[in-house]
Amino acid sequence: MLLAIDAGNTNVVFALLDGRDIRARWRIATDPRRTADEYAVWLNQLLMLEGYSIGDVDAVIIATVVPRALHNLQVLAEKYFKVTALVAGQAPAEWGVELDVEEPASVGADRVVNVIAAHHLYEGDLIVIDFGTATTFDVVDYQGSYKGGIIAPGINLSLDALVTAAAKLPKIAIAPPENRSVIGRTTEAQMHIGVFWGYVAMMEGLVARIRSEIGRPAKVISTGGLAALFDENSDIFDAIAPDLTIMGLALLHERSLKN
Known part of the structure; x- marks a missing residue:
């Protein structure tokens, strides 16, 4: 089975796949100082809870935007899964x-x-929106x-910056306002609207x-934790993935086997 690892700025996501079927997924806060041994203890327990073991993994592939996290993930693959990570x-x-x-x-x-996955799954010109630490x-x-x-600040980053910079503004949850009015009558309502x-x-x-710049119809594909929330309140998305x-x-793992 394949262990796919997506190391982002906020979380590292681990997914166990049988072919293209996801059997289990877990996430942990990104910390470049976390050692291979720490990852292994955590993963071993989670694998067992799902009825699997470290021995079931025979391939590992890593995508990371945190270069300092890569080494320990590679050591994890070599030391505990006995494979060289892609x-x-x-x-x-x-x-x-x-x-x-x-x-x-x-x-x-x-x-x-x-982009690789979106082009494989959907036809035509595409706009892929990913709601992560940044929204891309x-x-x-x-x-x-x-x-x-385009790279834009993620909504959580925007909210944190607002609350940090303005002493009297309260921390609020990321959620739709109670109604669709854009004239707030309390401080919290105005923050939710904004x-x-x-x-x-x-x-x-x-x-x-x-x-408009592409000049052709383009489907909008969204992914990331907040995709479903925004999909409920906007009609711009053609698919949630x-x-x-x-x-x-x-x-990518499949392609590597053919090379």
Whole structure:
């Protein structure tokens, strides 16, 4: 079975796959100081709870946007799973797609993996929105080439910055306001409107601008923890793909076996 690891800025997601079928998934806060031994103790217990063992894993693939986290994850694969981990974007798990941007090496691994999966799953021009620490908009054309995109502060980052900078503003949850009015009558209501509907307006406005620039119809695919929440309050999404990154890693692993 394949252990796919997506190391992001906030969390590291581990997914156990049988082919392309996800059998289990877990997440832990990203900490580059966490050792391979610590990962192994944590994973071993979770595997057993799902009825698996370390011995069931015969391949590991890693995508990371946190370079300092990579080494310990590679040691985890070698020491406990007895395999050499594939690293997304490196031989033999090269991208296999054109990165048609000025600085291809600077594109985050998670974004390229998302593009690979989105192009595999959906036809035509695509806009992939990933709600993570940052919210990213990635454009992939109908041929599967990555054309660029947008990086915006994640909604949690935006809220944290607002609360930190303004002493009298309270901490609020990320949730839709009680109604669709955009005239708040309390401080908390005004914050909910500004954060939530402001974010929806930002997404809708950027998607409209991207579509206009592409000049062709483009489907919008969303992924990440808040995708479903925003889908309930906006009609810009054509599909929700919560496991897009993991699917992309599974596809990269399949390609590596053919190389």
